[in-house]
Amino acid sequence: MIDVHFLQAGSPPPDVEQRFGNQNAWFKRALQALEVNVHTWRVHQDKALPAADCPDPVVISGSWSMVTDEPDWSENLAAWIRERYQTPMPLLGICYGHQLMAHALGGRVDYHPLGAEVGYLPIHLSEQAHEHELLTHLPMQFPALLTHQQSVLSLPDHVQVLGSSAHDPYQILRYGPAQWSIQFHPEFFAGLLRYCVLRKAESWRAQGIDPKTLADPIQDTPDARRLLCRFVQIYSSSGPSGRRKNSPGV
Numbered sequence: 001m002i003d004v005h006f007l008q009a010g011s012p013p014p015d016v017e018q019r020f021g022n023q024n025a026w027f028k029r030a031l032q033a034l035e036v037n038v039h040t041w042r043v044h045q046d047k048a049l050p051a052a053d054c055p056d057p058v059v060i061s062g063s064w065s066m067v068t069d070e071p072d073w074s075e076n077l078a079a080w081i082r083e084r085y086q087t088p089m090p091l092l093g094i095c096y097g098h099q100l101m102a103h104a105l106g107g108r109v110d111y112h113p114l115g116a117e118v119g120y121l122p123i124h125l126s127e128q129a130h131e132h133e134l135l136t137h138l139p140m141q142f143p144a145l146l147t148h149q150q151s152v153l154s155l156p157d158h159v160q161v162l163g164s165s166a167h168d169p170y171q172i173l174r175y176g177p178a179q180w181s182i183q184f185h186p187e188f189f190a191g192l193l194r195y196c197v198l199r200k201a202e203s204w205r206a207q208g209i210d211p212k213t214l215a216d217p218i219q220d221t222p223d224a225r226r227l228l229c230r231f232v233q234i235y236s237s238s239g240p241s242g243r244r245k246n247s248p249g250v
Contacts, residue, residue: 002036002236003056007077009063009096010044015199020192023061030187030225031232044073052083057090057235059228060097062185066150067099067109078104085179090235092228093181095148098173101181106156115207116149117167118197120218123184129162129172134180134230142223144171144184145193151183178235186221186228194218 008023020026024040031038039056041049044065050058060081065071081104084091093101099109123144129135152170155161163172163182171183185193197204197215204211 002034002232003039004031004036004232004236005039005041005050005054005056005058007049007058007060007097008040008042008044009061009074009077009100010065012064013199016192016196019195023063023187026187026189026192027059027061029189030228034229034232036232043077044071047073047076049077049080052080053087053089055089057092057232058084059231060091060093060100061187062095062097062148065096067096067103068111068150074100081105085175088176088178090178090231091175091180092231094187094228095183095185098181098183099148099150099152101175102152102156102159102170102173105159105175107152107159108154109150110153111149112151112153112168114167116147117151117165117183118147119145119214120190120193120221121146121165121167121184123163123165123171123224125172126162126164128160132162132174133234134227135162135172137226137230138223143219143221144186144224145188145190145218145221146184147188147193147196148183180231182227184224186224188221190218190220 006027011022028038078100081101103109120143122141125140151168160174162174165171168183173181194215198211201211
């Protein structure tokens with residue numbers, strides 16, 4: 001049994017949660033093929049966090065909050081990220097977690113000048129991506145589910161960029177041997193994102209965008225989900241890599 005810690009950053013809007021549950025439920029669904037024991041920390045409600053040097057994999061969720069609003073719970077989590085970065089222990093930020101890691105470690109996050117990135121879209125790996133065990137199973141281009149208004153606009157020091165999209169050049173970042181972040185949502189599934197798009201149909205139409213053109217192509221993304229599963233497997237203390245021995249940094 002693999003122990004993994006999931007840091008839930010806020011809750012979805014009530015209508016989304018009523019139909020699909022919350023980030024914790026989506027995370028468990030994505031990992032259902034693995035034997036995992038998920039420890040959930042609702043960081044928007046409680047200041048408690050795992051020990052910064054906890055050896056188990058830790059995943060920071062997406063959120064409906066904005067990093068630039070700097071709510072107290074988010075800044076508390078950012079301080080914890082800085083502590084964990086000083087250890088070799090595994091960490092994966094997803095969407096909001098991706099942005100918050102960059103914010104915490106010296107990068108810049110803000111609204112993307114080209115607007116939101118939403119839909120079923122291709123992620124492109126860099127030439128160096130297949131040098132890393134986490135990414136060796138992925139094709140050089142694979143589809144992922146995205147929905148975000150803010151992005152990492154400038155990088156912290158000593159970060160390796162291993163994946164991009166046409167809209168956002170910083171889709172996969174490597175901070176250290178076991179410390180990663182991704183802008184897309186490997187835990188999402190087609191029905192969830194399709195609903196999230198269509199619930200804002202009037203907003204899309206006001207921007208001159210037919211919401212059906214965003215929603216209709218949406219499919220599940222097994223390659224993206226496999227990345228999440230591999231992170232949990234590879235960096236578990238009982239997984240192929242065992243306990244981490246490397247120091248942080250690229």
